[in-house]
Amino acid sequence: MEKLARKQVQALTPYLSARRIGGSGDVWLNANESPFGNEYNLSLNNLNRYSDCQPAELINAYASYAGVKPEQVLTSRGSDEGIELLVRAFCEAGEDAILYCPPTYGMYAISAETFGVERKTVPLTDDWQLNLPEIERNLDNVKLVFVCSPNNPTGNLVNRNDIIKLLEMTKDRAIVVMDEAYIDFCLEASTVDLLAHYPHLAILRTLSKAFALAGLRCGFTLANSELIQVLLKVIAPYPVPIPVAEIAVQALSEAGLARTKFQVLDISANRAYLQAGLSAIEGITVFDGWGNYILIEFPDGDALFKAAWNEGIILRNSPIKNCVRISAGNREECEKTLAFIRNYYQ
Incomplete structure (x- = not known):
């Protein structure tokens, strides 16, 4: 089947999304996901019909x-x-x-x-x-x-x-x-x-x-x-x-936008918490972040990434040398991650 594929596809290296990389743990801060799981109501009474192209x-x-x-x-x-x-x-x-x-x-x-x-x-x-x-x-x-x-x-x-x-x-x-x-x-x-x-x-x-x-x-x-x-x-x-x-x-x-605004403030506060805590660790460089994640340069980023992975804290390796990206999760996830990194460098 590989030989039948287009040449561009044969040579293609697929994008390694967070889910493709995998991992096993209870702290997932590798995909820049929101920590909030919100509830919605669905009618599900018209699934026999096609949707509009642009509802x-x-x-x-x-x-x-x-x-x-x-x-x-x-x-x-x-x-x-x-x-x-x-x-x-x-x-x-x-x-x-x-x-x-x-x-x-x-x-x-x-x-x-x-x-x-x-x-x-x-x-x-x-x-x-x-x-x-x-x-x-x-x-x-x-x-x-x-x-x-x-x-x-x-x-x-x-x-x-x-x-x-x-x-x-x-x-x-x-x-x-x-x-x-x-x-x-x-x-x-x-x-x-x-x-x-x-x-x-x-x-x-x-x-x-x-x-x-x-x-x-x-x-x-x-x-x-x-x-x-x-x-x-x-x-x-x-x-x-x-x-x-x-x-x-x-x-x-209106209600959904109000909820999102509140959750954005919460996530931004947790990002700031991570930035402040990590910045206090000697030898680590924390870069300013404007999304729901931060980039951190460690003395050995690959080693830190693997050590966290083995502890069930799933972060995201970066193409930038010695840098690891950490999503801003809920406060408990951020506290556990910060505590692990502090202990790792003690």
Whole structure:
């Protein structure tokens, strides 16, 4: 079967999600999931019918939350499908390229490679910001430029002025895709207001993080209506299951938004608790984080990761040397993790 697969697929190394890596323990801080398990009501009396491609109630609810028009919203199976749709819709295999800036989210590269689209990389600067001169030098044949802010795994925000410079630089050349999967933890840093000025801007959002719905697989792409119409040409006929739409609409209701706001504050407090506690340990560097996770540099990150794993504390190894990413879980999980790391370095 392997020989029958497309050459790009034969050579492909799949994205190692937290669940694929596995683990066994009682503290799971490796996937940037919310620690909250919220309850929802489902009618389940119309599952004999196909769902709408873009359920109006869901589209309207998210448009209201994001502050855009309904025609500027597309919903999909997580923002991962949004990445794939953009690559499929705008990039010709063997001709076009995407550009992204590591260290960053791995699915940009995987989606492009799957469809035979070239991947160009321009590493972030030492302070994890965009290297604009180098990006400009590498824009030939680039159709999509992916920027993650807050960036995963580093946790930092990309400078807004640099994002605007990038948008100016790519006019009539490429689409800038802002991945805002973690923006609900710092909404003031969103680029959604720039949609009115830059028709080649697309923004990826998700309900997986702040809305505590990672298992629902519900994401959104925000863009001008013309770009959305292009994506609708390549999306599956029924991408949003009826139960997914029902739950998402409840999460985006007035009561759901109030609950999410409270939970975001709680998670942010636990992130700050981890930052403060870990910063007090000699020899450890804790980087500022704006999502629901933090990145920490240890004297030997791999050894710390394995030791925690063996104790049932499942963290996330980072591609950055000696760095480990830790999600902000509930207070008990954060306390147990902090206590383990303190004892490890005593």
